[in-house]
Amino acid sequence: MVQDLGYLKESPSQTAGPYVHIGCTPNFAGITGVYDTDLGTVMVNDRTLGERITVRGRVIDGAGAPLKDALVEIWQADAAGLYNSPSELRGTADPNFTGWGRCPTSADDGIFTFETIKPGRAPYKDGRRMAPHITFWIVARGINIGLHTRMYFADEAEANAEDPLLARIEHRHRVATLVAPREGSVYTFDIHLQGDKETVFLDI
Amino acid sequence: MSDFSNQKPETGAFFQRDRAWHAPALTPGYKTSVLRSPQKALLSLDGTISEITGPVFGHSILGELDNDLIHNFAKPGESAIGERIIVHGRVLDERGQPVRGALLEFWQANAGGRYRHKKETYLAPLDPNFGGCGRAITGEDGSYRFRTVKPGPYPWPNGVNDWRPAHIHFSIFGHGFAQRLITQMYFEGDPMIWKCPIVTTIPDRNAIEQLIAPLDWANTIPMDARAYKFDIVLRGRRSTLFENRMEGN
Numbered sequence: 344m345v346q347d348l349g350y351l352k353e354s355p356s357q358t359a360g361p362y363v364h365i366g367c368t369p370n371f372a373g374i375t376g377v378y379d380t381d382l383g384t385v386m387v388n389d390r391t392l393g394e395r396i397t398v399r400g401r402v403i404d405g406a407g408a409p410l411k412d413a414l415v416e417i418w419q420a421d422a423a424g425l426y427n428s429p430s431e432l433r434g435t436a437d438p439n440f441t442g443w444g445r446c447p448t449s450a451d452d453g454i455f456t457f458e459t460i461k462p463g464r465a466p467y468k469d470g471r472r473m474a475p476h477i478t479f480w481i482v483a484r485g486i487n488i489g490l491h492t493r494m495y496f497a498d499e500a501e502a503n504a505e506d507p508l509l510a511r512i513e514h515r516h517r518v519a520t521l522v523a524p525r526e527g528s529v530y531t532f533d534i535h536l537q538g539d540k541e542t543v544f545l546d547i
Numbered sequence: 548m549s550d551f552s553n554q555k556p557e558t559g560a561f562f563q564r565d566r567a568w569h570a571p572a573l574t575p576g577y578k579t580s581v582l583r584s585p586q587k588a589l590l591s592l593d594g595t596i597s598e599i600t601g602p603v604f605g606h607s608i609l610g611e612l613d614n615d616l617i618h619n620f621a622k623p624g625e626s627a628i629g630e631r632i633i634v635h636g637r638v639l640d641e642r643g644q645p646v647r648g649a650l651l652e653f654w655q656a657n658a659g660g661r662y663r664h665k666k667e668t669y670l671a672p673l674d675p676n677f678g679g680c681g682r683a684i685t686g687e688d689g690s691y692r693f694r695t696v697k698p699g700p701y702p703w704p705n706g707v708n709d710w711r712p713a714h715i716h717f718s719i720f721g722h723g724f725a726q727r728l729i730t731q732m733y734f735e736g737d738p739m740i741w742k743c744p745i746v747t748t749i750p751d752r753n754a755i756e757q758l759i760a761p762l763d764w765a766n767t768i769p770m771d772a773r774a775y776k777f778d779i780v781l782r783g784r785r786s787t788l789f790e791n792r793m794e795g796n
């Protein structure tokens with residue numbers, strides 16, 4: 344026998360189920376008067392630094408249908424590449440930018456929308472710089488454990504070409520699943536759960 | 548945003564997630580997972596600044612009744628119908644350290660097993676005094692508590708006769724986005740736990756038991772509410788003491 348390391352096991356994940364909006368966005372679910380607002384609906388204000396963008400997309404199942412009961416959360420750096428987090432030691436992030444957003448996919452067409460800013464570049468731990476990106480986390484009925492992925496920006500081809508995470512993707516045609524095309528100020532990021540276009544999901 | 552700005556921030560990457568402890572993505576007994584489960588291997592990467600950081604919420608977001616589901620949707624002077632219970636516990640990480648300032652959001656059906664949701668079709672009635680959502684933020688010792696009514700079990704369309712055991716859904720934010728977790732709490736002694744196709748997506752019996760809250764007789768409030776204790780464990784962080792880091796990072 345040896346000493347016990349004493350680590351605990353992480354609580355196992357369970358699906359968010361069909362009623363995740365009752366708990367996470369109750370006002371959206373029609374339960375009003377409990378919380379003033381739903382958390383994560385507003386990321387920016389009129390003093391937020393950086394280029395205003397809209398990120399829009401769908402979460403699409405293996406039959407090609409968009410999920411109309413999913414919850415999408417994003418987390419990103421500010422325009423200078425700093426995170427609004429106590430674990431950010433490189434500087435102080437823009438106090439007018441939360442960095443975190445939460446949006447239910449629409450019950451009509453399954454679209455999620457975030458009004459945010461384009462993030463700056465943050466360092467990888469070996470000193471290389473990562474390309475600008477937004478971290479995504481997707482939960483829904485039928486998803487047993489939340490899915491992590493990242494959105495990169497199509498108009499950052501040079502930065503994307505040297506991004507350490509994108510470089511790790513063995514099948515190069517799959518890199519495109521993480522790169523959102525731009526039209527005006529709108530980036531479209533469709534997330535495919537299965538199939539030829541399955542998004543690269545992360546164990547991170 | 549944090550109420551704990553005097554604490555030393557943690558900057559280590561998180562322990563690798565034990566994927567065998569969690570449910571796999573594809574669990575055909577839970578039919579909805581069939582078309583919603585990624586089929587390709589996940590891309591594994593040690594956490595970066597984008598995952599070891601995460602949003603932190605201050606107590607200022609909380610309303611007085613946020614942790615009281617018996618009253619937070621009820622008309623003045625009224626309360627939700629059902630078995631009155633206290634749910635309490637601690638949020639810890641895999642190192643056994645308390646996670647202070649963790650935001651927990653919880654939601655549940657009413658005592659009859661009915662959710663307040665437009666897509667809900669179960670014939671059990673709504674309780675006009677029960678909304679079904681609440682939230683809390685852990686204290687310095689990782690502890691949280693809330694008051695509610697015990698949710699009822701309910702049938703759901705999967706197999707022809709599948710029922711969910713009584714449960715409360717939990718969403719938890721730790722300090723890093725990689726710790727983000729949604730899970731469910733079950734109640735000690737419920738024989739329906741082991742019949743549920745969602746519970747049994749988790750392959751390991753010990754892992755399932757980690758989600759079953761025991762009746763906590765010591766903390767039961769006489770003539771008022773029984774207590775259930777539910778501890779939650781989030782991913783732990785490596786110490787950064789000997790990690791290579793670039794100057795200035």
Ligand SMILES: [Fe+2]
Binds near residue numbers: 360656711714716
């Ligand atoms: Fe449920």
